[in-house]
Amino acid sequence: METRAVDLADWLLAHGRTSITTTEAAQVLEIPAEQVRVRLHRQVQTQHLFSPARGLWIPIPPEYRSWGVTPVTHFLHDLMTHLNRTYYLGWLSAAELHGASHQRAQVSQVAVNRPTADRDIGRARLRFHTRTHLPTLTGTNPSTADAHRLTTPPASAGRSAGRSAGRSVGTAGSATAVQTHPVPTGTVLISSPELTALDLCEHPARGGGLSNVATVVGELVDEAGLDPEVLTVLASTVATATIRRLGYLLTLLNDQDLLSTDVEVVPVLERLQEHLHAQPSAQPALLDPRGPRRGTRDPAWGLILNTDVEPDL
Incomplete structure (x- = not known):
């Protein structure tokens, strides 16, 4: 089943993934790598994902979404x-x-x-x-x-x-x-x-x-x-x-x-x-x-x- 950008954070958490690169995200979402940042913008705004470095994305579990980031030791x-x-x-x-x-x-x-x-x-x-x-x-x-x-x-x-x-x-x-x-x-x-x-x-x-x-x-x-x-x-x-x-x-x-x-x-x-x-x-x-x-x-x-x-x- 196709994974949508708005579901990526929950998909990662469900699959036990603690991070994903832009290249990997492009493969999962089946889109060009240059489109990943734009497509994930909504996930960042809603504090489901954050990016601590260019090309790296971290999913935020529900208990930390009010923070917009996970504890440093987690990522x-x-x-x-x-x-x-x-x-x-x-x-x-x-x-x-x-x-x-x-x-x-x-x-x-x-x-x-x-x-x-x-x-x-x-x-x-x-x-x-x-x-x-x-x-x-x-x-x-x-x-x-x-x-x-x-x-x-x-x-x-x-x-x-x-x-x-x-x-x-x-x-x-x-x-x-x-x-x-x-x-x-x-x-x-x-x-x-x-x-x-x-x-x-x-x-x-x-x-x-x-x-x-x-x-x-x-x-x-x-x-x-x-x-x-x-x-x-x-x-x-x-x-x-x-x-x-x-x-x-x-x-x-x-x-x-x-x-x-x-x-x-x-x-x-x-x-x-x-x-x-x-x-x-x-x-x-x-x-x-x-x-x-x-x-x-x-x-x-x-x-x-x-x-x-x-x-x-």
Whole structure:
């Protein structure tokens, strides 16, 4: 039976399709590809379909049609596959999925291997950040591998009660860097708790400032756990200053008794110190990378304490 343009969204949902390209839509509707955009205009107006990128169409289930868009996690993998980007959802966006939801991200923060334009589609606001080592960390490109089939177990089970139920799909050495996280439309790639903590310490501004980063790191430790073995390997992919900041924040949280009593943070701190001792000596790093180069020095972590950190735990 012929599928009409006005029925395309419901046809896709009925057939378990999470997206369709312009070329595919032309075949389904039996029309020339150049007519697809015009023919689907009504479906977009009535919020049955939306297009996050040229040539890609996403059907909107009835429960989200008042939004005019689906949640970002529901279409991000299809979008990145369409754009031929290696990616992972990171920073506060990943932290929330790991249970660290003290402050929800106002935008969806996505690491990509190549520059990608930000997108605002209704309430879906995507911000893309190019990460130098991302291809190594993910170990796969979503355009050539089906993330729905990747079932490699994570390198560490972590604290089973809180750690993400996703699977490992990317490694740095033998350590889990990126995991698949289940969503209603399949899966989305997200940074592991360890990579999330490192990314937040590398760019504190993306985590709402150091005080909020400290809060989120504390929640990550409590909810998901940080595996010292994983951190040791991932440490080679970030700057030494990032390791220093993470070590300082974990020490601060531990000294102020802000972590759960069953959390073992000392092995993590020991591994971070071992990594730093193996590096060539360097000038102290700034606790706040955007702050002034003045303040008291913390000899344990080689930092200039140029700002106050007040976790909210």
